Amino acid sequence: MNAPLTPGLYIVATPIGNLGDLSPRAAEVLRGADVIAVEDSRVTAGLLRHIGAKVRMTPYHDHNAEAVRPGLIARMGSEVVALVSDAGTPLISDPGYKLVRDARAAGHAVVTIPGPCAAIAALTLAGLPTDRFLFMGFLPAKAGARSETIDEVAGVRATLVFYESGPRLAATLAALAEGLGDREAGVAREITKKFEECVTGTLSGLAARYADAPPRGEIVIVVAPPGDAPPATADDADAALAEAMTRLSPGQAASEVARKLGVDRRALYARAMAMKPRA
Numbered sequence: 001m002n003a004p005l006t007p008g009l010y011i012v013a014t015p016i017g018n019l020g021d022l023s024p025r026a027a028e029v030l031r032g033a034d035v036i037a038v039e040d041s042r043v044t045a046g047l048l049r050h051i052g053a054k055v056r057m058t059p060y061h062d063h064n065a066e067a068v069r070p071g072l073i074a075r076m077g078s079e080v081v082a083l084v085s086d087a088g089t090p091l092i093s094d095p096g097y098k099l100v101r102d103a104r105a106a107g108h109a110v111v112t113i114p115g116p117c118a119a120i121a122a123l124t125l126a127g128l129p130t131d132r133f134l135f136m137g138f139l140p141a142k143a144g145a146r147s148e149t150i151d152e153v154a155g156v157r158a159t160l161v162f163y164e165s166g167p168r169l170a171a172t173l174a175a176l177a178e179g180l181g182d183r184e185a186g187v188a189r190e191i192t193k194k195f196e197e198c199v200t201g202t203l204s205g206l207a208a209r210y211a212d213a214p215p216r217g218e219i220v221i222v223v224a225p226p227g228d229a230p231p232a233t234a235d236d237a238d239a240a241l242a243e244a245m246t247r248l249s250p251g252q253a254a255s256e257v258a259r260k261l262g263v264d265r266r267a268l269y270a271r272a273m274a275m276k277p278r279a
Helices: 024-032 041-050 065-075 096-105 118-126 143-153 169-180 203-211 234-244 250-261 265-275
Strands: 008-012 035-038 057-059 080-083 110-113 133-138 159-164 184-189 197-202 219-223
Touching (some): 035 065, 057 065, 065 096, 118 184, 159 169, 197 203, 250 265
Parallel strands (some): 008 080, 008 110
Antiparallel strands (some): 159 219, 184 197
């Protein structure tokens, strides 16, 4: 017989498709919880039926979190409160971090029960670099805000991971191709389910593939890092120096530009002195 759980908050990862991915420890915590905070009680009810558990559920999502959170925090002093999302690891693209923050501030135990995560699973499928990656969640729906967000990460030297829906997929891929360049990418969907697939190619090619046939299911887009930047030219160095010298001394400007462009500092300093206006 398992020992009773200590009161507090338990962050429980749940399957993203295949119910067989629920860990024994996660099942034990869900069975032993006094209450489970859920996104959608209908979804979690199916999971509880799968493990033969009957536990009280309370909705906790973007629309009610501020009102519900104080009550959950109060219960953690004497009860086991489990937090789940509809699928995958809580706090990844949902409001759970505030519950964790407030639980810690109140002095309650916070325990994580790790498991499935669509972003990590897609990274393993796409065959793109995984040593450094940036999770971006869902891009904004409006074109202007979406383009601004893409511009912010265009120079990040890491694999980028996005969540997306079927109807928006082609437009998002086209926007990524325009803002990032036509990089290698992968579109993973139905992860862990019967029709799991990860289609790879260029962003423009993938956008064309899905333009007239938007897929169903939840989707993860994985985009390769940018290629190596071309070497800085003399004109690049002069332009950077001229801008830096409006703010800094010639020596400081040369140091800053040397770091940014990978150019020899001594040569830059000599050039900066030549560019400096004479008294």
